[in-house]
Amino acid sequence: MSHLIKRTALLLIALWSLPASGSTIISVGDGDTIRIRDGSEKLTVRLACIDAPEISQDPYGERSRAFLKKMLPLGTKVTLRTQTIDRYGRSVAEVFAKNGNINESIIEQGHGFVYRRYLSKCNGSRYLSLERQAQKLGLGVWSTSSTGIQRPWDYRKNKRSASSNSRRKYRCKEIVSWNKAQQLLRQGHTYLDRDNDGEACESLR
Numbered sequence: 001m002s003h004l005i006k007r008t009a010l011l012l013i014a015l016w017s018l019p020a021s022g023s024t025i026i027s028v029g030d031g032d033t034i035r036i037r038d039g040s041e042k043l044t045v046r047l048a049c050i051d052a053p054e055i056s057q058d059p060y061g062e063r064s065r066a067f068l069k070k071m072l073p074l075g076t077k078v079t080l081r082t083q084t085i086d087r088y089g090r091s092v093a094e095v096f097a098k099n100g101n102i103n104e105s106i107i108e109q110g111h112g113f114v115y116r117r118y119l120s121k122c123n124g125s126r127y128l129s130l131e132r133q134a135q136k137l138g139l140g141v142w143s144t145s146s147t148g149i150q151r152p153w154d155y156r157k158n159k160r161s162a163s164s165n166s167r168r169k170y171r172c173k174e175i176v177s178w179n180k181a182q183q184l185l186r187q188g189h190t191y192l193d194r195d196n197d198g199e200a201c202e203s204l205r
Contacts, residue, residue, distance in 0.1 A: 022038065022039070022077075022079075023036040023037065023038045023043075023077070023078050023079065023080060024036060024037045024038075024075060024076070024077055024078070025072045025073070025074055025075060025076040025078060026042065026074065027074070028065060028068050028069045028072060029044070029065075030052060030054070030055050030061065030064070030065050030068075031052025031053060031061060031064025031065050031067070031068055031106065031111055031112055032046060032047040032050055032051060032052040032064075032068075032106070032112060033045070033046055033047070033090070034047070034068070034072060034095070036078065036080075043090075043091055044088075044089070044090045044091070045080065045090060045091045045092075045093055045095065046086060046088075046090045046091070046092045046093075047092075047093070047094070047095060047102065047103045047106070048081075048083050048092045048093055048094050048103060048118065048121065048122060049094070049103060049114065049115055049118060049119050049121070049122035049124075049127055050103050050106055050107055050112045050113065050114060050115055050127075051112060051113050051114075051115040051151070051152045051153060052064040052065075052068075052106060052111060052112035052113075052152065053111075053112070053141060053149065053152050053155075054152055054155055054156065057149065057150070057152065057155055060111075060140065060141055060149055063111065063140065064106070064111040064112060064140075067106065067109060067111045068102070068106065068111075071097070071099060071102055071105060071106075072095070072097060072102060076097055077097070077098075078095050078096060078097050078102075079095075079096045079097075080093040080094070080095060080096070081093055081094040081096070083121045084121075092118075094122065103122070103127075104126065104127065104130055107127055107130045107131050107134065108130040108133065108134060109134065109139055109140060110134035110135075110137070110138075110139030110140025110141050110142050110143070111140045111141065112140075112141070112152075113131065113141065113148070113151055113152065114127045114128055114131045115153075117153075135148065169189075169191070170184060170189060170192065172192065172200075172201035172203055172204060175192075175201060175204065177204060178201060178204040178205050181200040181201035181204055182199070182200055184200065185199075185200035
């Protein structure tokens with residue numbers, strides 16, 4: 001019985017890893033997110049093992065989205081090799097069309113980075129090789145320098161931190177120094193400059 005259960009489990013794993021066919025592109029969100037129609041369902045798909053620049057990472061985010069739209073025009077038939085469902089309810093998958101593995105193409109043309117943190121279910125050596133090639137040729141996100149633009153995961157982290165800082169209200173007596181108060185003023189905490197003379201928390205001098 002245990003042998004039968006083991007064989008069944010292996011079969012289910014094998015079926016899960018196979019591309020699912022019959023899906024159609026209905027929109028492209030950004031450089032690594034698409035919407036598909038799968039039968040009667042509409043699903044959001046996050047491309048696995050890569051991370052494309054955010055749209056606000058001008059101009060690279062828009063270029064990445066434009067490339068994905070070119071690769072996957074509306075109505076394109078695709079197959080998915082789904083890996084998991086993320087915390088937002090999106091399918092995380094490698095996407096295949098007539099022109100091949102779309103995830104790999106994005107890396108190959110320099111429109112995204114290999115997402116090393118989530119690379120285990122893809123052909124990691126293949127993705128990393130394509131990234132090194134794009135880096136060497138100075139394509140897309142690598143066109144600024146050999147180190148490339150800021151990584152999207154760092155960009156998002158910094159934006160979250162800035163947003164958190166901007167929401168918090170400070171009182172002068174909580175701030176450790178006059179210099180720190182001026183830094184906060186430059187970050188947008190204008191309420192610290194009560195007399196509008198361009199200096200925050202004069203009492204800290």
